[in-house]
Amino acid sequence: MASIHEVAKAAGVSISTVSYALSGKRPVGESTRARVAEAARRLGYQPNAGARMLAGRRTQLLALTAPLHAETSAPAHMAFVLAVATAARRYDYDVVLLTEDEASGGLSRVTSSKLVDGIVVLDVAVNDQRLDLIRELGIPSVLVGVPADTAGLVCVDLDFETAARLAVDQLANQGHRSIALLGDPHGIYQRGSNFQQRFRDAFSTRVAERHLDYTFVESSQNPVELRTSIDSLLSVVPRPTGLVMQCAEPSQRAALEHLAGRGLRIPADLSVISATSTFDTSQLSPPLDVIPLIPEESSGRAIELLMAALEGPLDPMVELIPPRYVVRDSVAGPPTGTDPVTVNH
Amino acid sequence: MASIHEVAKAAGVSISTVSYALSGKRPVGESTRARVAEAARRLGYQPNAGARMLAGRRTQLLALTAPLHAETSAPAHMAFVLAVATAARRYDYDVVLLTEDEASGGLSRVTSSKLVDGIVVLDVAVNDQRLDLIRELGIPSVLVGVPADTAGLVCVDLDFETAARLAVDQLANQGHRSIALLGDPHGIYQRGSNFQQRFRDAFSTRVAERHLDYTFVESSQNPVELRTSIDSLLSVVPRPTGLVMQCAEPSQRAALEHLAGRGLRIPADLSVISATSTFDTSQLSPPLDVIPLIPEESSGRAIELLMAALEGPLDPMVELIPPRYVVRDSVAGPPTGTDPVTVNH
DNA sequence: CTGAAAGCGCTTACAG
DNA sequence: CTGAAAGCGCTTACAG
Incomplete structure (x- = not known):
C-alpha cells in the first residue's frame, strides 16, 4: 500500500x-x-501494477489461451496450465487465463489494450483458428504444440515423432515382429489435435521401416468400446507381442485391467510401453516403461523462449524436446515357442 | 493501438x-x-489497461487461487476454473491465475500491487491456510466452498447437506431400508476438503433420522481397492439395496462396471444415485439419477457476489445453492421377495 | 552516484 | 451537454 x-x-x-x-x-x-x-x-x-504498466514498457502479464475440448484429457491440460503459470512466476510474470468461448476475441482484446506482454498458446490444433491472429498481432507468442503451418511462429513441443520411433525401436530391438498402437479416441484425431497425429504417423512410418506387422486401434472413454478395441488387437494374426499405449490415463488403466483379465502377463506374454504420458506410470499395475511427456519441461521452455522474445524479435522456430525412455520392466522379448500364447476368452 | x-x-x-x-x-x-x-x-x-488501472479505481482483473491437490478431480477442478473465467468475462473482468506454490504470497502480491480488484478462492479446505490472509487483506473476496470458520467471509456453494438428505430421502421414500454411500478416496477426507465431509456427515445424520441401515466406504483411484470396497458393501447384511456415489467420474464408472460384473441390475437389484457430480451421468451405463454439482452455477454466483462486493462492502454470508434431483430411472423400490438377490462371486 | 521532471493514457472532479 | 486540467504512481531519459 x-x-x-x-x-x-x-x-x-x-x-x-x-x-x-x-x-x-x-x-x-x-x-x-x-x-x-x-x-x-x-x-x-x-x-503499483497499473503505474508500472503505464510508465514502463512491461505489464508483467502473459495471456494463456488454452481451450479445453471435450476430448482433451483434463488432468494433462490442467498440468500444462499450472506449469505455464509456475514457469511465468520465475520471471516475475503472472498469467491471465483466456476463456475458450472468446478465443480470438480475447487475444485481440488483451493485446490491443496492452494488458499483456506476450501470449502462450496451448492445445494447438493442426489447423488452429487462432494462428492467423497470432501472426498478425505481432506480439511475442509461443505455442506449445506444432501446427501444420509453422510459418512465422515460435513452437515448442516434445519430439513426438522421435518418441514414436523410439517406442517402435524399443520393441523391434527386443525381437518383436508384430506390434500394436492403442491411440487416443477417434474424436481427437478428427479434431486435428496435433501431437497425436504426429505420433501415430511417425509410428506407422517407423513400423514399415522396421518391417513389422502393425495394428492401430483407437481407444475410447467408453470401457466397453475400449475392451472391444483391445480384443480386436489381440485377435490379429500373428498376435501382437508388443503394445504401445498413447492415450489418457484412464484408458491405459482400463486397458491394463482388461489385459490382465484376459490372462496376459506383462511382459511375459505382452510387452507394453506407455507413450507421451503426463502421469506417473510407476503407479500402474504393472508399472510401465514410459516415454514421458513432462508439462513442466515443455511449458518451462515455452516461457524461456517467450522471455527471450520480449527482449527482441525471435526468429520463427520449431524446437523439439528430445524424448526420454524410462525402463520399468514392462518390456521383454516376445514369448518363445512356436505356439502362440493361449488367450482367455 | x-x-x-x-x-x-x-x-x-x-x-x-x-x-x-x-x-x-x-x-x-x-x-x-x-x-x-x-x-x-x-x-x-x-x-490502455495500465492507464485505466492507474487513473480509475478498477483494474478489471480478478485473482483466482485454485490449488490443485493430488486427490482433487482434475476435470471438476478445471471446470470450476473455466467457469470462473467465463463468468468474470460477463462483467468485463479477466482472471489472473495464481499458482499453488505461491498461494499466500501470490495473494499478498497481487493485492498490494493493486493488480486485482477481487479474489475468488476455489477448492477451500475445512481449515484453509489462505483464509486468515483473505480476512486481513480487506479486498473483496468470495470463496466457492464453506470452511469451518466462515467469520468475516463470503461463501457460495451447493448445499451439500441438503443434497445428502435429498439422496437419503429419495431412497428411503422408495422403501429402501439399507443403503450405502460410496465416498471419495481416503486422502480427500484426511486433507480436510470441505464438501465431501459435509456431505458425508449430513448423510449419516439423515440415515439415522430415517432409521436406515447404513454403510459407508471410501473409493479409491486404484481399481482393485475400489472393487474390494464395493464387495465389502455388498456383503453387508442386510445387503444395501440403495447406493449413493459421491466420488469422481472414473470411480463411478468403475463401480458401475463392477456392479454389472457382479450381476447386479440397476435399478432392479440395486438403486443408484450419483451425487454432486460435475459430469454428465446420462453417459454412464446405465444412466444414473443425479444431484448435479454445476460449476457454472457456483462460480457464476460467486462472481455475482464478488461484483456486488466491488460496489460496496458485503456482509459476510454463506449462500447455499439448493440442490436439484434429476431422474434417469436408476432408482426404484427395493427388490421384492424375502430372499436377498443372489450376487455372483 | 543521484535528482528533478517529463510523460505514460486514462478517469474524474471542477467549471461553465 | 461538454471541456480543460489535475492526478493516478510509476519509469526513464536528461542533467549534473
Whole structure:
C-alpha cells in the first residue's frame, strides 16, 4: 500500500533512486541501495501494477489461451496450465487465463489494450483458428504444440515423432515382429489435435521401416468400446507381442485391467510401453516403461523462449524436446515357442 | 493501438467526452455518443489497461487461487476454473491465475500491487491456510466452498447437506431400508476438503433420522481397492439395496462396471444415485439419477457476489445453492421377495 | 552516484 | 451537454 514516494522519504532519496535501486537498471551506491531495500521491505512496498504498466514498457502479464475440448484429457491440460503459470512466476510474470468461448476475441482484446506482454498458446490444433491472429498481432507468442503451418511462429513441443520411433525401436530391438498402437479416441484425431497425429504417423512410418506387422486401434472413454478395441488387437494374426499405449490415463488403466483379465502377463506374454504420458506410470499395475511427456519441461521452455522474445524479435522456430525412455520392466522379448500364447476368452 | 486522443480528434470532441461516452458514467448527447462510438469502432480503440488501472479505481482483473491437490478431480477442478473465467468475462473482468506454490504470497502480491480488484478462492479446505490472509487483506473476496470458520467471509456453494438428505430421502421414500454411500478416496477426507465431509456427515445424520441401515466406504483411484470396497458393501447384511456415489467420474464408472460384473441390475437389484457430480451421468451405463454439482452455477454466483462486493462492502454470508434431483430411472423400490438377490462371486 | 521532471493514457472532479 | 486540467504512481531519459 506504500507508494514509491513514501519509500523515497523513508530512505532519504528521490523516487528515481528508489526505482533504480529496486530494479537495478542503473548502478546505485551500495549504502543507498541497502537503505532503499530496507525501507521498501519495512513499508511492504509493492510497485503499483497499473503505474508500472503505464510508465514502463512491461505489464508483467502473459495471456494463456488454452481451450479445453471435450476430448482433451483434463488432468494433462490442467498440468500444462499450472506449469505455464509456475514457469511465468520465475520471471516475475503472472498469467491471465483466456476463456475458450472468446478465443480470438480475447487475444485481440488483451493485446490491443496492452494488458499483456506476450501470449502462450496451448492445445494447438493442426489447423488452429487462432494462428492467423497470432501472426498478425505481432506480439511475442509461443505455442506449445506444432501446427501444420509453422510459418512465422515460435513452437515448442516434445519430439513426438522421435518418441514414436523410439517406442517402435524399443520393441523391434527386443525381437518383436508384430506390434500394436492403442491411440487416443477417434474424436481427437478428427479434431486435428496435433501431437497425436504426429505420433501415430511417425509410428506407422517407423513400423514399415522396421518391417513389422502393425495394428492401430483407437481407444475410447467408453470401457466397453475400449475392451472391444483391445480384443480386436489381440485377435490379429500373428498376435501382437508388443503394445504401445498413447492415450489418457484412464484408458491405459482400463486397458491394463482388461489385459490382465484376459490372462496376459506383462511382459511375459505382452510387452507394453506407455507413450507421451503426463502421469506417473510407476503407479500402474504393472508399472510401465514410459516415454514421458513432462508439462513442466515443455511449458518451462515455452516461457524461456517467450522471455527471450520480449527482449527482441525471435526468429520463427520449431524446437523439439528430445524424448526420454524410462525402463520399468514392462518390456521383454516376445514369448518363445512356436505356439502362440493361449488367450482367455 | 489507437489512443483516446485519436478517438477524440476523429470524433471532434474532448478526451473526457470520449471517456464518458464510452463508459456511460455521464450523460452524453446522443449524436455525440454515436460519433464517438463510431470513431472508437473504426479505430479499433481499446482503452490502455495500465492507464485505466492507474487513473480509475478498477483494474478489471480478478485473482483466482485454485490449488490443485493430488486427490482433487482434475476435470471438476478445471471446470470450476473455466467457469470462473467465463463468468468474470460477463462483467468485463479477466482472471489472473495464481499458482499453488505461491498461494499466500501470490495473494499478498497481487493485492498490494493493486493488480486485482477481487479474489475468488476455489477448492477451500475445512481449515484453509489462505483464509486468515483473505480476512486481513480487506479486498473483496468470495470463496466457492464453506470452511469451518466462515467469520468475516463470503461463501457460495451447493448445499451439500441438503443434497445428502435429498439422496437419503429419495431412497428411503422408495422403501429402501439399507443403503450405502460410496465416498471419495481416503486422502480427500484426511486433507480436510470441505464438501465431501459435509456431505458425508449430513448423510449419516439423515440415515439415522430415517432409521436406515447404513454403510459407508471410501473409493479409491486404484481399481482393485475400489472393487474390494464395493464387495465389502455388498456383503453387508442386510445387503444395501440403495447406493449413493459421491466420488469422481472414473470411480463411478468403475463401480458401475463392477456392479454389472457382479450381476447386479440397476435399478432392479440395486438403486443408484450419483451425487454432486460435475459430469454428465446420462453417459454412464446405465444412466444414473443425479444431484448435479454445476460449476457454472457456483462460480457464476460467486462472481455475482464478488461484483456486488466491488460496489460496496458485503456482509459476510454463506449462500447455499439448493440442490436439484434429476431422474434417469436408476432408482426404484427395493427388490421384492424375502430372499436377498443372489450376487455372483 | 543521484535528482528533478517529463510523460505514460486514462478517469474524474471542477467549471461553465 | 461538454471541456480543460489535475492526478493516478510509476519509469526513464536528461542533467549534473
